[in-house]
Amino acid sequence: MSMQTTGHKKRTDGEPLLTVRGLKKHFDQSSGVLDRLVGDTGSVRAVDGVDLTVHEGETLAIVGESGCGKSTLGRTVLNLHDATAGSVTYRDEEISELSAGEMRPYRRNLQMIFQDPLASLNPRQTVGEILTAPMEVHGIGADGEERLERAKELLQRVGLKPAHIDRYPNQFSGGQQQRVGIARALSLEPDLIIADEPVSALDVSVQAQILNLLDELQDDFGLSLVFIAHNLSVVRHVADRVAVMYLGKVVETAPVEELYDDPQHPYTKSLLSAVPRIDPGDRDDRIILEGTVPSPLNPPTGCRFHTRCPMVIPPEDWAGSEENFRAAFTFRNRVLSGELDPDAAKTRLSAEGKNTDDETVASYLVEQLLPCNPADLPPNAADAVWEAGDALATEQRERAEEVVTAAFPSPCERETPQPVSAGEGHVAACHRVQAENNT
Ligand SMILES: Nc1ncnc2c1ncn2[C@@H]1O[C@H](COP(=O)(O)OP(=O)(O)OP(=O)(O)O)[C@@H](O)[C@H]1O
Numbered sequence: 001m002s003m004q005t006t007g008h009k010k011r012t013d014g015e016p017l018l019t020v021r022g023l024k025k026h027f028d029q030s031s032g033v034l035d036r037l038v039g040d041t042g043s044v045r046a047v048d049g050v051d052l053t054v055h056e057g058e059t060l061a062i063v064g065e066s067g068c069g070k071s072t073l074g075r076t077v078l079n080l081h082d083a084t085a086g087s088v089t090y091r092d093e094e095i096s097e098l099s100a101g102e103m104r105p106y107r108r109n110l111q112m113i114f115q116d117p118l119a120s121l122n123p124r125q126t127v128g129e130i131l132t133a134p135m136e137v138h139g140i141g142a143d144g145e146e147r148l149e150r151a152k153e154l155l156q157r158v159g160l161k162p163a164h165i166d167r168y169p170n171q172f173s174g175g176q177q178q179r180v181g182i183a184r185a186l187s188l189e190p191d192l193i194i195a196d197e198p199v200s201a202l203d204v205s206v207q208a209q210i211l212n213l214l215d216e217l218q219d220d221f222g223l224s225l226v227f228i229a230h231n232l233s234v235v236r237h238v239a240d241r242v243a244v245m246y247l248g249k250v251v252e253t254a255p256v257e258e259l260y261d262d263p264q265h266p267y268t269k270s271l272l273s274a275v276p277r278i279d280p281g282d283r284d285d286r287i288i289l290e291g292t293v294p295s296p297l298n299p300p301t302g303c304r305f306h307t308r309c310p311m312v313i314p315p316e317d318w319a320g321s322e323e324n325f326r327a328a329f330t331f332r333n334r335v336l337s338g339e340l341d342p343d344a345a346k347t348r349l350s351a352e353g354k355n356t357d358d359e360t361v362a363s364y365l366v367e368q369l370l371p372c373n374p375a376d377l378p379p380n381a382a383d384a385v386w387e388a389g390d391a392l393a394t395e396q397r398e399r400a401e402e403v404v405t406a407a408f409p410s411p412c413e414r415e416t417p418q419p420v421s422a423g424e425g426h427v428a429a430c431h432r433v434q435a436e437n438n439t
Pocket of ligand 1: 072
């Protein structure tokens, strides 16, 4: 979606307002005593060691696919979820361990706007009540009359009318409801607003208006904004810096223009390739990622992106090309994820009137799971592919998994990449970037 927004000044040089270090939020999945007794204590590692800084007056966008942990990060930063580990410092105060009561004075300064404006507004309250109730709780305004005056001013400030004060949320359009949500957040004169996909639920025609409004308000109120979005097309015009998240971790952070002009992480590159371009000639380079996002219950070892990475690194002794290695590595991942089983292969072959003996099934599986011709691989790699195919066809799944794991290792699955500098304010956590920095 291309979005016409007003010009945006870049602001990244303010003092740090919020500093997040090693933040984790895991959701326990074991449902009871029995689960714990049998050792089934899996947890969803929704946020798994995040470092971020938000400077005064800037907009930091957090971008990543659905389920990568953006909302959980926003909520944990604001202490709406208890953090599993790590720290959140707001103006030199550690807030992640504060109780609800201790958090109260900070709530006023740290506000959130949600994706679905209607769900976040009480349907039984008028807009006047919605805006004045938080002011009353935090002792803003001398009396009810003054608070109501303030509420009317806020309505005007967000592009609504003072006369709207007696309306109920369902009497507004989606865009107007989001304006009410923004006015409510502003009613407490916060320093920071976390906006969780504030325009995703709105018509495209309304999205740019709300983005422009946030941008103007940020200047007028001297706000810092954390803007959560699932794709990069929305954030270019509003963000000063962007943090890209994948499976609970931040994989790259950079000033917005630098991220668009010189992305370093292969995941960022794939997200950028999905942003619609004005020049149709640019559309050929869309990077389609292999497979789906793995489960945060059991994230991949090493670099979490390695199962889908189009730039995965071959081991030092790989005898073929990088392209060949990626094909072999895709084969490995498809075997490990159980993408195709021999029964499905046999059903398919029978439907096509073909033989279903082990050899034919193995050939079919290799053909489906390996994105290149086995003959193009180095001989020992091709042997491993056939061995795994035979094992799958004869119902020896574990054997097939052992073969591909041993034959196609990558440094990307063994070690967790550390964030390394890729320019001023630009950090990426990728073994390739790390290797380039070391040379
Ligand atoms: N209360 C919860 N209990 C258990 N798991 C949860 C809970 N909240 C979120 N999760 C899981 O944590 C992971 C991250 O979810 P989260 O909503 O933070 O992702 P997201 O990037 O904001 O996705 P979306 O864009 O779809 O909102 C998901 O796997 C989700 O299912």
